[in-house]
Amino acid sequence: MHQITLPMDDATVRSLTVGEPVLLSGVMVTGRDTVHKWLTETFIKKTRQPAGDDLKVYEAIKPLLKGSVIYHCGPVVAGLDSGNYRFVAAGPTTSIREEPFQGDVMRHFGIKGVIGKGGMGAKTLAACQEVPGVYLHAVGGAASLIAQTVVAVLGVYKLDFGVPEAMWVIQVKDFPVVVTMDAHGGSQHTVIEQQSRAILVELLSRP
């Protein structure tokens, strides 16, 4: 199986095509609904002023995200009292909710991969072709298994967003994903949607 160590270079990203299983190792950052909205409003569209530790966090996450991946995940974390964090369950959340933000976030930070589930739309696919980047599908609900690939929690930002919405910096080893959107405009999600629509139309025509 294709093994990739993060961060990725452009040649590696472009070598990946839809349908390919990949094992990821290295450092990545989690981020989901609140994070994408916050990043977009504060640093990309700048419709709100930075407040609190916003600028400090921004400077800290920039080098972590460049060339690496953002993981749509709201984990179950042990050790919240001691600060000795450990991921207990950490599968992907549905990615399409980040569709309004994802492409711009990828361009702004140079993010080369997005891990989630369910796939994303045309705006993200366009960003995958430009940056370049890939969408990497993890198995939804496989939370205990994926948590075992998280070998260390290196830190956390924006814990005030709540445990599921915070940015967790994690080191992973052999995190299993499948490429379902590539840097060449390929999307397995578009293909499956079109095929299933044709079958739906046929089924609806039956009595």
Place this chain on the structure above:
Amino acid sequence: MQDLTEPILELVRLASTDLPPDVEHALREAVVREKPGSAARGALETILTNVEISRANSTPICQDTGTPIFYVRHPEGWSSRKLRSQIEGAVVQATQRAYLRPNSVDSLSGKNTGDNLGGDYFPTIHFEEAEGDTLTIDLMLKGGGCENVGAQYSLPYARGGEAPMQAGRDLAGVRKVMLDAVYQAQGQGCAPGILGVAIGGDRGSSYYASKEVLFRKLDDANPNPDLAALEERLTGEANQLGIGPMGFGGQTTVLGTRITSLNRLPASFFVSVSYMCWAYRRRRMVYKDGVVNYS
């Protein structure tokens, strides 16, 4: 009155970390239907390995431990106020032990309460007094990914576009909108899913019943022969759509369909579809004569 906080905590642990046997059986039957080496087969194999790891380590099957939905049927004389406080106590402890993720978010401020409590509906608890001396608590954990792809249709329902349809007020119309709900969900609800469907009711009772019917086991036959036939047909046809596990394509899009019906107003004909992900976490606790049993 007996303090059931500890037994309820065990109910939550079981629900979150140990998939019910009928669901695991359906997944094991599904895996052999997929082509060896395919992404669909790989996803189902990963799912089954994850189920085993979760059971062995008492860790959540899915990190989205959902809205805890409790259905309590208690004998005469039990205090629902005290039972509520015991359930809430168990939920707080389950969160501290990482059986549950802190999932209760204030919709206005965005703040997570951190302990899975919040208002009258988190956790959601339904009480009903039952005959006899047995107390039964059913618990379902339903994550947000599958909850978001649930759908409610008001029949007659018609639309044009790329998948045009006309669904009338009969079981043929019900079948059409159910198929549409599966198509619309694609892989977003963590397919292969289980469909809980309610025909009739008002908007609120219809959705409520579509969740309640998901407490029926997958191998439990529908007493109504027309609904039993529709359940079987719908599962078969949904699997022809080829969406497959996780939307990777493949033979298994739906593991089963459970349908119930409610009386409706002459003017209304709702069909509500609650999509349950493969991580179909439901467990039952029965308390009688000081003895607790789980299933």
